[in-house]
Amino acid sequence: MNISFNTRDPVYLQVVRHFKLSIAKGILTAGEEIPSRRELASQLKINPNTVQRAYREMEEQKLIKTERNVPSKVTTDAHILQGVREELLHESISNFLDEVEPLQLPLDEIVSRIQLQIHRKGESASDD
Amino acid sequence: MNISFNTRDPVYLQVVRHFKLSIAKGILTAGEEIPSRRELASQLKINPNTVQRAYREMEEQKLIKTERNVPSKVTTDAHILQGVREELLHESISNFLDEVEPLQLPLDEIVSRIQLQIHRKGESASDD
Amino acid sequence: MNISFNTRDPVYLQVVRHFKLSIAKGILTAGEEIPSRRELASQLKINPNTVQRAYREMEEQKLIKTERNVPSKVTTDAHILQGVREELLHESISNFLDEVEPLQLPLDEIVSRIQLQIHRKGESASDD
Amino acid sequence: MNISFNTRDPVYLQVVRHFKLSIAKGILTAGEEIPSRRELASQLKINPNTVQRAYREMEEQKLIKTERNVPSKVTTDAHILQGVREELLHESISNFLDEVEPLQLPLDEIVSRIQLQIHRKGESASDD
DNA sequence: GTGGTCTAGACCACC
DNA sequence: GTGGTCTAGACCACG
DSSP: OOOOOOOOOOOOHHHHHHHHHHHTTTSSSSSSOOOOOOHHHHHTTHHHOOOOOHHHHHHHHTEEEETTTTTEEEOOOHHHHHHHHHHHHHHHHHHHHHHHHOOOHHHHHHHHHHHHHHHHHHHHHHHO | OOOOOOOOOOHHHHOOOOHHHHHHTTOOOOOOBBBOOOHHHHHHHHHHHHHHHHHHHHHHTTSEEETSSSEEEEOOOOOHHHHHHHHHHHHHHHHHHHHGGGGOOHHHHHHHHHHHHHHHHHHHHHHH | OOOOOOOOOHHHHHHHHHHHHHHHHHHHTOBBBBOOOOHHHHTTTTTTHHHHHHHEEEEEEEESSTTTTSOEEEEHHHHHHHEEEEEEEHHHHHHHHHHGGGGOOOOHHHHHHHHHHHHHHHHHHOOO | OOOOOOOOOOOOHHHHHHHHHHTTTTTOOOOOOOHHHHEEEEEEEESSHHHHHHHHHHHHTSSEEOEEEESSSEEEOHHHHHHHHHHHHHHHHHHHHHHHHGGGGHHHHHHHHHHHHHHHHHHHHHOO
16 A cells, blocks of 8 residues: 655646646737736746746746846747647646546546537536 | 636545546445554545545445444445446546536537547557 | 956856766766756855756756656757867867957967976976 | 855956957057046046056056156057057957856857857847 | 755846 | 846655
């Protein structure tokens, strides 16, 4: 009997992920300015260096473009922006499959369960 | 701009989840004895009260059966055991849909992407 | 009349450069272990985080390979190692040309001056 | 494992170097007036004493000629002015050789690399 | 011990 | 004000 505990993603990666979600959802669009390091840090009540770490990460992934003395901006490279959606989808599916695989269910049953839950979700949503 | 950070599950729920996974995977079977509170606490290097809390939770969910002076045992109620699988599956699908919904993809594309990734996973697994 | 002052390279980049030089000189070889963050920081009397920053940079440039709980190692990728020499040479030449270009000298004179200085250097070295 | 960090030149030497560059580039010519101590200090937002130190240095190197109550002037001694070019060139080559020497490359390869990079530089410059 | 994250706060160059 | 570097020191997971 062995257990491995949940390990929380580093905060800076959570920040990166949040930006990726915003991009995938269309909340952030190409070329749009993002908050300054200090401002976001203040909003999120985290350390500016942690935000800086997140922004550096996004810079390296070419998600944002940063120049000295001006606010960083979302990339205008449509290819990269599209890649974000792909990446998020792939990651979600991957996590899902990792969780579901040990249950040893045939694919068609998994799919039909998904369809079922989407259907129910749609209903409860229309209840609101 | 708003963010909500990952929050680690309480340890006792992580323990419960681990037992559920063991049951769903068939590692733990109906009627099988599970470690004593003290023993598990010692193994996991956590507080015995935390284990006790986890066991109480499982007791309430009828997952285990506890009698005085004998080791607790996994329930023999097949219905309950099957329910564990259902619950885990439902939870995984629910998480998955929550993540994927904002991407606004049609169901059939999601399904085909799942099939694709299963296929690839199978290939890379057979590479080992 | 305008002046721009020398701006010192960030310390972490100087550390990176030092490793690149060591590699180019053959002092560090493929797969060799490098000092731990704390150890190097202590030796150089700089902050461990600054060393960490340098090591991350090298990691991203695939110069070193780092795994958890074991000392980082120089990459074994010969292609990358060779690239280090190229990069250093290119950088040195580039700096040199930037300095020399405003002097408006013909290439052959530059070359002959270089040969002259190499020659003199060789003589004074053999004087030691 | 040993490292020596970049150390920024004293400001007064940076000022001197800037004048030398201006002379070598022909921006400053023989006999031309240079700014007063106070004026340059104000422009560069540095201490007038620092400028004074720089001018003293240039005076000692006979680069400028200072008389009471009139602006200092660049020397008219062609020999000295030519020497500035020599000095800068010699220094650049010296730095270059110091950097390149540990790479242990034959001279002809260094030269051919220089020619290559000049060629490329010319191309990209004509792209502008 | 190892590598890695995070904070708090100072400092810098640029405009 | 902006982005960026650096320090000092705490904390974590892993083995």
